[in-house]
Structures are given as C-alpha cells and as structure tokens.
Ligand code: ADP
Ligand code: ZN
C-alpha cells in the first residue's frame with residue numbers, strides 16, 4: 254500500500270541540534286502545519302508536520318516507518334508564516350526546531366488526547382464579532398495625531414519615543430482600532446514586559462474594544478495563566494475569533510493568521526529576552542515577524558534601548574540613509590503634572606552608614622503629614638546581603654555558590670538567592686563561636702524597619718500614624734498577593750511604599766509625589782556595559798511615577814508640593830544622574846552611543862556567548878578552549894579574516910551556582926550575517942567536542958545570541 258511520508262517536528266529529549274525532524278508514515282496526506290500525535294520511544298508525543306513528501310511512495314525494501322498515532326482534528330494546520338517564524342527563531346538562536354516549535358504551543362495541547370481536545374473545542378467560545386457598538390473616542394492631542402497618521406501612512410517599523418504619560422497607549426489603541434475596523438479578519442498582537450501589567454492593560458483594551466468587537470475579541474497570553482486559560486486564548490487566536498492578543502514575550506509565537514499589527518510596549522525592558530532554552534528576544538522577533546508577515550510594528554518607550562534608538566536615527570549629511578526604523582516623538586505629558594524635579598544627595602557629605610539622609614527623610618515626613626505617598630526603591634530584597642563576624646571575619650557564604658547567603662530577618666533565615674539553600678540564622682559565629690555577628694549592607698526589609706522607626710512619631714492629616722508597606726519578590730510569592738498589595742497602595746492605605754524595581758514599572762499610583770532611589774550606585778561600576786543604560790531607564794521610569802495626576806497635583810500645590818525624584822549617591826555628578834536631572838534621554842543616549850561606537854560594542858557590533866557548565870572550572874573552560882581550537886582548525890566563516898573575534902573563556906561573575914562551575918566565552922563581529930554563519934558552522938563542532946572523553950565532566954553548554962547580560 255502506498256504510504257505518505259511526513260516529517261514531524263517534535264521535542265526530543267536530547268539537545269540534538271537543528272534539523273531534527275523525524276519521519277513517520279501516514280495513511281492519508283497531511284499538509285504541513287498539521288498537529289499530530291506520534292510515537293517516540295515508548296511514549297506518544299505532540300508534533301507538528303513540518304514537511305511532507307509530495308507523492309505517496311513505497312518505502313525502500315526492508316525500511317519501516319512508524320505510523321503517526323493520530324491527528325488533532327478540529328485544529329487548523331499552523332500556517333506557513335508561523336512555521337517560518339519558528340524556523341527562523343530556531344536557526345537564529347541556535348536551538349532545535351522541534352524544541353522551539355513545541356515551546357511555542359500551549360502546554361496543554363501537548364497533554365490532551367485528541368478526544369479530550371475535541372470536547373474542549375466543542376465548548377462555545379465567548380462570542381466575538383457579534384457586538385457592533387461604537388467606540389467613544391477621546392480627541393487625540395496634536396502629537397498623538399501626528400504619530401497615528403504617520404503609523405497609518407508609512408510602513409515602519411516605528412519607534413514611538415514618548416515620555417511617561419505622553420499617551421502612547423492611546424496611540425496603540427487607536428492604531429489597533431483602525432486596523433481592525435478596516436479588515437474584518439485582521440488581528441493585533443500587543444506585548445508588555447510584565448505579567449503584573451497585563452490586567453490593567455487588559456481592562457483598558459477590553460473596555461475599549463469589547464463593545465465593538467464582542468467580549469471574546471481580546472485575550473491574554475502569559476505564564477501567570479492556568480493551562481486551560483492559555484489553551485483557550487491560544488485556540489481563539491489561532492482560529493481568528495480573538496482579534497487582539499495581549500501578552501508577555503511568549504505571545505510573540507502566538508499563531509495569528511490575520512496578524513496586521515504588533516505593538517511592543519516598553520520595548521527596552523530586559524524581560525523581552527528569554528533567559529533559558531531558546532534565548533530569544535521577543536522584540537527582535539516581533540520586528541522580523543512584522544516584516545515577514547506584512548504586519549506593522551510599533552515599539553514604544555520613554556527610554557528606548559540603545560539598539561532601537563540607533564536603528565531609528567534620522568538621516569544626516571554623513572549618514573544619508575539613517576536607520577531602518579521610523580522615529581516618532583511625543584515629548585509632552587497629558588493629564589499629568591510637570592516632570593519630577595530631580596534632587597541629588599551627595600552621600601560623601603552624610604554620616605557613614607546613613608540610609609536615609611536628613612533632607613530626604615524630611616521630605617518624606619512632610620509628605621506623610623500632607624497625606625501624600627512616597628515610593629522608596631532599593632534593588633535588593635532581604636534584610637542585609639550578608640551577615641559577618643566581627644571577631645574572625647566569617648561571612649555568610651553559600652556553601653554551594655560563589656555568593657553570600659542573604660539575611661532575612663522576618664523569618665530569621667540565611668537564604669541563597671541563587672540556589673535557594675536556606676538555613677536558620679546562627680546565634681553564634683559558626684567558625685569562632687563569637688556572638689558578635691552583624692548584618693552588612695541594606696535590603697528592602699531593613700529599609701522598611703528603619704522607616705518604621707524614623708517615622709514613628711509622624712502623623713497623617715487624620716492624626717493616625719504613617720503606614721509603611723513593602724513590595725518585593727518575598728512579599729508577593731502567594732498567588733494574588735501582588736494584586737492585593739498594589740490595590741492597597743492605590744486605595745491610599747499606604748503612605749510609604751518600599752520595594753525593588755517591580756514597583757517602578759507601569760503602575761499608576763495617584764498620590765505619589767516623591768520617589769527615591771536610596772542606593773543606586775552599584776550599577777555605575779558594573780562590568781556589564783549595559784548597566785548604566787538599564788539604571789537610567791529604571792530611574793526615568795521611577796521618576797515618571799511621581800505626580801502623574803495633574804488634578805491631584807494642582808490640589809496639593811497649595812502646600813507647595815512638587816513631584817520629586819531623589820537620588821542618594823556617592824557620585825552625584827555621574828553622567829547618568831546629570832541626564833536624569835534634565836530628563837534628557839537623548840543626551841544620555843548620544844553619550845552612551847559614542848562610547849559604544851568607540852569601543853565597537855552593540856549596537857555597533859553583534860555578540861554571542863557560549864556558556865559551559867561543569868563540575869570544575871577546568872573542565873568548563875577546557876571544553877570552550879578545545880571547541881575554539883577546533884573552530885580555528887576548521888577555518889570557520891569569519892575566523893581567517895578576523896571578522897569574527899573569539900575571546901578567551903572566563904568564569905561567570907558568579908562562577909559557581911548549586912555546585913556547578915560556570916564559564917563562558919564571548920564572540921563578536923561587526924557583521925550579523927557572518928556571526929550567524931560562524932555559529933551555524935560551529936554548532937556541530939561543539940557537539941562533537943562535547944562527546945570527546947576528556948570533556949566527560951561537562952554538564953551542558955548553550956549558546957546565547959545577542960546576550961543581554963555579559
Ligand atoms: P503612556 O502609555 O505614554 O504612559 P497613556 O496612554 O497611559 O500614556 O496616557 C496617560 C494618561 O493620559 C492616561 O490616563 C490616558 O487616559 C490619558 N490620555 C491619553 N491620551 C489622552 C487624550 N488624547 N486626551 C485626554 N487624556 C488622554
Ligand atoms: Zn567568628
């Protein structure tokens with residue numbers, strides 16, 4: 254009997270490299286993109302038909318192919334643009350095709366048997382398209398209208414460079430609306446960096462579009478959803494009933510047959526880069542997908558990544574081409590008060606160990622007394638980063654990592670933030686027995702405690718004591734905890750909010766008139782060349798939290814209230830703080846880009862990392878050294894003429910985590926294409942090197958293309 258041969262992408266257990274399609278037999282022809290269940294070893298797994306032989310064929314004598322086990326009827330095949338996206342991502346980020354394809358599908362699709370899925374599909378979806386109400390459109394400002402008109406008329410991609418509160422979201426909403434109204438099958442993808450920002454945005458989108466396109470028109474896709482919810486959203490997007498998908502980075506892989514518009518909000522946010530498996534950048538894939546699928550792409554930010562800023566440079570005499578993106582500028586804030594005045598405190602002039610300088614404490618006190626809110630940022634959770642013994646110098650090092658265990662006072666533990674190893678705080682020094690053991694440095698728990706003491710006598714306008722709250726990864730572990738805590742701040746039950754960077758993003762707290770970064774200096778001297786860029790973005794975003802509500806600010810102005818951003822620093826004149834003081838992103842970007850260009854760093858070059866994990870540094874680095882030698886011996890693309898530079902292997906900053914030694918090496922090239930050709934050619938060599946007996950202690954290796962942290 255003639256057999257149809259199909260080649261299926263599936264997740265195989267080993268890191269088997271690119272091109273890992275397995276062939277199966279099918280009684281009937283199956284088109285590419287069809288979801289199937291196939292036997293793999295003793296299991297049955299989900300796969301995607303990637304290729305099928307044109308005509309049914311007879312297998313060569315003696316050859317046998319296992320038959321596919323079933324077809325997921327009722328789910329249309331994944332279309333060619335989706336398959337091209339997955340194929341590109343697998344190639345570009347040096348991962349197996351099947352791994353990327355399967356990771357891009359909702360987890361439940363993998364586990365449901367065809368008959369279970371069929372039952373799920375029979376459930377009526379929330380009706381979309383059956384509403385046809387109108388939308389009560391607010392009038393755009395001149396800046397918004399100009400941005401909207403250019404997005405409508407030009408091809409893009411667009412970088413919407415707009416201050417916090419300049420109305421970027423309103424522009425997204427309008428562009429989405431225009432696109433969906435013009436074409437009844439059009440779909441839009443809107444991405445945001447954080448899961449905790451999606452409910453707010455979801456409300457805003459659903460509120461706007463449900464009356465017009467039906468209640469099922471807006472769906473979410475992020476890792477905070479349950480598996481059934483994710484499957485439902487995915488099916489709605491795949492089937493076309495969802496017109497708008499709101500999601501985090503994973504949503505870039507959603508199947509969207511009608512995709513016409515992609516928005517990447519806060520495009521500079523590092524969370525768009527996946528940090529495990531296929532280490533993709535959802536922002537970069539959005540640009541690729543938009544171009545390939547003919548969808549417009551809007552990247553939005555008040556502090557764009559230097560990559561996007563450079564890519565949107567206007568043409569000049571020396572550079573008549575300019576960048577590939579269209580830059581749209583919206584400098585004015587709408588409905589918000591003036592931008593925060595930046596106040597710098599020179600910590601060299603303060604008594605040693607000062608946490609809250611006197612002028613900052615005074616400013617917070619005055620605000621509590623007036624019923625206004627303050628927000629205090631410190632990017633370190635716990636009570637203190639390390640505990641030490643005064644007598645013998647013992648420090649609370651993690652036995653499994655090259656890092657300290659952090660002192661958490663609330664539950665009296667020492668916890669390693671890298672491997673999770675937790676012990677009770679000792680009463681005496683474990684080395685010399687001295688009781689004289691003390692915390693060194695500050696974490697958010699300690700700030701909260703100190704503020705409690707410092708503000709003990711301070712009363713609110715209704716003569717009740719000041720209320721202090723803390724939000725960080727420790728206080729928000731339980732499901733729904735973050736939402737509940739944010740709601741408390743919103744409703745005014747909190748006067749001073751202490752937290753890590755998770756409180757600086759996106760939230761719209763009405764009564765915040767002061768934001769303070771108490772110890773931001775660490776990032777200034779980091780070995781990571783992107784640290785300053787990241788700090789600047791965080792501080793600008795934090796500053797944008799103060800004085801967002803113009804009406805409230807006007808009411809408070811009688812007391813002399815101005816929105817303020819405080820920075821305590823030992824280097825108050827540093828370029829980052831100078832630019833912050835002037836709210837001058839452009840000057841900051843120009844200065845950073847000049848440095849990057851002189852040092853041939855991204856965006857003026859392209860980078861990739863290979864990381865190796867092993868029981869010892871020697872094995873980890875030995876593997877990288879051997880693979881480098883093999884690459885040179887094979888004269889891989891870019892090596893003979895030096896267009897690809899391989900740097901020597903080095904230990905990671907935190908070189909040991911959970912008893913695993915970690916090493917990495919950096920590759921750099923001025924040509925993205927050459928670097929890609931080099932990586933593709935090197936992949937099999939790395940695999941061959943790994944299987945040599947002298948690299949037996951190697952645990953794993955991985956490639957990170959366009960790494961964010963070096
Ligand atoms: P961004 O996304 O740039 O931070 P938003 O789109 O959230 O800014 O807008 C900030 C605030 O201004 C929101 O409360 C929004 O409702 C309001 N807003 C936006 N555009 C307009 C407009 N054209 N007229 C009046 N209010 C507006
Ligand atoms: Zn001791």
Ligand code: ZN
Nearest residue numbers: 651654669672
């Ligand atoms: Zn540890």
